Amino acid sequence: MTPPLRRAHRFIWLLLVVALPLGFLATRPTKQSPWLQEPVLPPQSTAMPVLLRTIDADSLVLNLRQSVRGTERQLEILLKQPFETPSAVVCIRQEGSRRAVGLLNAPGLYRFPLPTGTNRPLVEIVDDVHGRTVKTVQL
């Protein structure tokens, strides 16, 4: 290598020996936490016998059901027509926390078990791909 190229070479590597580790480390603290797949439970096949509330919200009918003993609750959704979004995740928001309980796909009847203690849940249908809420229903 000619002396100017050698000098350029030395300068480049002195720069890289500092910049590369810094750049590498800079991606660490802001590192996204790994994708945690929330355990979305499969729809239940049978309806719980006690109907607590029902709401008709255009393309959806939502029923809040519970078992005879009142210890378990269930969200029943009748999807009349599909959403125009690539994903439709059913989330329950209660007391500041949001939890995914299931997915809606083709029109039909879906039944999802609800966390213990769910009383008046706010049901959100979320398009997870684009990160926006498609529909919100207070049960």
Place this chain on the structure above:
Amino acid sequence: MALHYSPVLWNRQKRLYDLTMAGLMALYLIIFCTLQTSLFPPITTETIVIRATSTLAFLMLHVILVIGPLCRLDNRFLPLLYNRRHLGVSMFIVAAVHSVFSVLQFHTRGDVDPLVSLFTSERQYGSFGQFPFQPLGFFALLILFVMAATSHDFWLKNLSPRVWKTLHMSVYLAYALIVMHVALGILQQETSPVYAGLMGVGVLTVSGLHVMAAFIGNRRELHPNAPATDGFVAVCDVNDIADNRAKTLMVNGQNIALFKYDGKLSAVSNLCRHQNGPLGEGKIIDGCITCPWHGYQYLPENGQSPPPFTEKIETYAVRCVGTTVWVNPQPYPPGTPQTPALLKVTTINDEN
């Protein structure tokens, strides 16, 4: 040396080099794919190809980048340098396979043009920590493509060694882009610190060796600063130079290789006409200065390649007074014959 261009001037060393390289690459791919298939049974063929080629190309790039400094630090690594261009082109091909499969897998199944999708599927261009990693890989591949396409001696001759070498130093930019491509890509999803640790070791090894070679190489060169006498500068003691070897000097901005052979001393430019290789790190073979990089040869007395080859390098006048060697740093035109300094006790007055 070449009288004319041909796609590849094969010889035994090149065949051996390429066969070893191809064998190691095949071995890596076989082991990697077998492990992936057994450890992750539901994995698809496309994913295996993407993973195998990405890791292989990244590993090859590290090997390519450490060859240069290793050769400067220890001559025993010089055989690795001999056909490094084939290693570089092979690495580009592996990286290109990775890119093609990645684009096919992740960007061709939507209703957006694959290239547009590559640049728009991640949009956080304003964030450093979540900067889109795929465009970085795209630009790195573009650089590697230009380098692979111009790796032949045709381009070296037509672009001139200085321009060609400058162009090929863009591999360092490509390396930086690829490091960030990996750091912002797969390492963002990997929870195991092993992968991040391995890359950290790789980055520190490559950059550390380059910095070390730059400083040690600079220290090895003689930088005589004594005042000139009759245009000549005292550079070293004759016993400092091993037989059939050279000392490299940097005098008045001239990069000079001072060779000792057959009881004589000759000085020529330290830059090989081929790729500006360091002639002073080579040795005299069959009476010719032989470049350690690719074996180009020059006669020490006149800086000319032996017939039928036509390459020529600058020559310098040399004197030996007592055991002190004097060199005139004014270069003579390439190929100008110079009388070698004989290793006997003389004085400057004797010579005048």
